[in-house]
Amino acid sequence: MTLSALIFDVDGTLAETEEAHRHAFLLAFGQSGLDWRWDPTVYRELLKVSGGRERILAYDPDAAPELVAGVHRRKTQIYTDMIASGRIAFRPGVEALINEAREAGVRLAIASTTSRANVEALLGRRRQWFEVIACGEDTVRKKPDPQVYQLVAFRMGLPVEQCIAIEDSTNGVKAAVGAGIPVVVTPSLYTTGDDFTGAAAIYPNLAEVKLNTLRALVP
Ligand SMILES: [Mg+2]
CATH class of the missing domain: 3.40.50.1000 (HAD superfamily/HAD-like)
Structure with missing residues (x-):
């Protein structure tokens, strides 16, 4: 065939790209007043879940939908700026x-x-x-x-x-x-x-x- x-x-x-994603998540958490520590070990586990929003919910199933949406929006902005400024x-x-x-x-x-x-x-x-x-x-x-x-x-x-x-x-x-x-x-x-x-x-x-x-x- x-x-x-x-x-x-x-x-x-x-x-x-995963390290750029992880750093963008950390910056977004900081800006949102969250002290979530997604170190490489934690992130490796979270990568079993597809999708950023889904990943946040896998980490904290009790997170309010508005919080998840806001953090994810912020993370996407940070990530795309990061990527656009220094092409990977x-x-x-x-x-x-x-x-x-x-x-x-x-x-x-x-x-x-x-x-x-x-x-x-x-x-x-x-x-x-x-x-x-x-x-x-x-x-x-x-x-x-x-x-x-x-x-x-x-x-x-x-x-x-x-x-x-x-x-x-x-x-x-x-x-x-x-x-x-x-x-x-x-x-x-x-x-x-x-x-x-x-x-x-x-x-x-x-x-x-x-x-x-x-x-x-x-x-
Ligand atoms: Mg992949």
């Missing part, structure tokens, strides 16, 4: 693989659970490389639910078997597998050692991964 599209997760996959580099091999795909006519898309503002801040002008960009606002259910992957395949008009997903997390793998899309994993800072059952392949990063490597994985 042909490989027609690559669908990328954003946080941890395109770039190591993509992980090794990402741009080379994207270039190879573009030259070969393999289509590109994004399936993320983060907000559109965050995704666009990270991509900047690189957003034009992606034909379809599905974000947190576009689905009712976030990863590990397969909805975002189903949506991307639908919008591209492609059978799921002709796509390959690239992910860095357990929830991402589950979402892609649930949609019937073969998935390769490049574990990130916060997901190294996690369970990637169902993945077609696992690589330290995309530096050694060529389009033909991925073509071989399409059933």
Whole structure:
């Protein structure tokens, strides 16, 4: 079968963004008078929950909805300013693989659970490389639910078997597998050692991964 599209997760996959997210949360907590200490150990645990608002609620299930919404809005503002002022580099091999795909006519898309503002801040002008960009606002259910992957395949008009997903997390793998899309994993800072059952392949990063490597994985 042909490989027609690559669908990328954003946080941890395109770039190591999780530390920027964590620092933005801490600044937003400080500005909101909260003394929540999300150190790397706590944050690693919280990353099992997709979505910023959901993550805050996982940490404090009793937090008032207005507080959660306010803190999250503030955090998004801080994060997007942070990202826009110092563009974060993509992980090794990402741009080379994207270039190879573009030259070969393999289509590109994004399936993320983060907000559109965050995704666009990270991509900047690189957003034009992606034909379809599905974000947190576009689905009712976030990863590990397969909805975002189903949506991307639908919008591209492609059978799921002709796509390959690239992910860095357990929830991402589950979402892609649930949609019937073969998935390769490049574990990130916060997901190294996690369970990637169902993945077609696992690589330290995309530096050694060529389009033909991925073509071989399409059933
Ligand atoms: Mg990710």
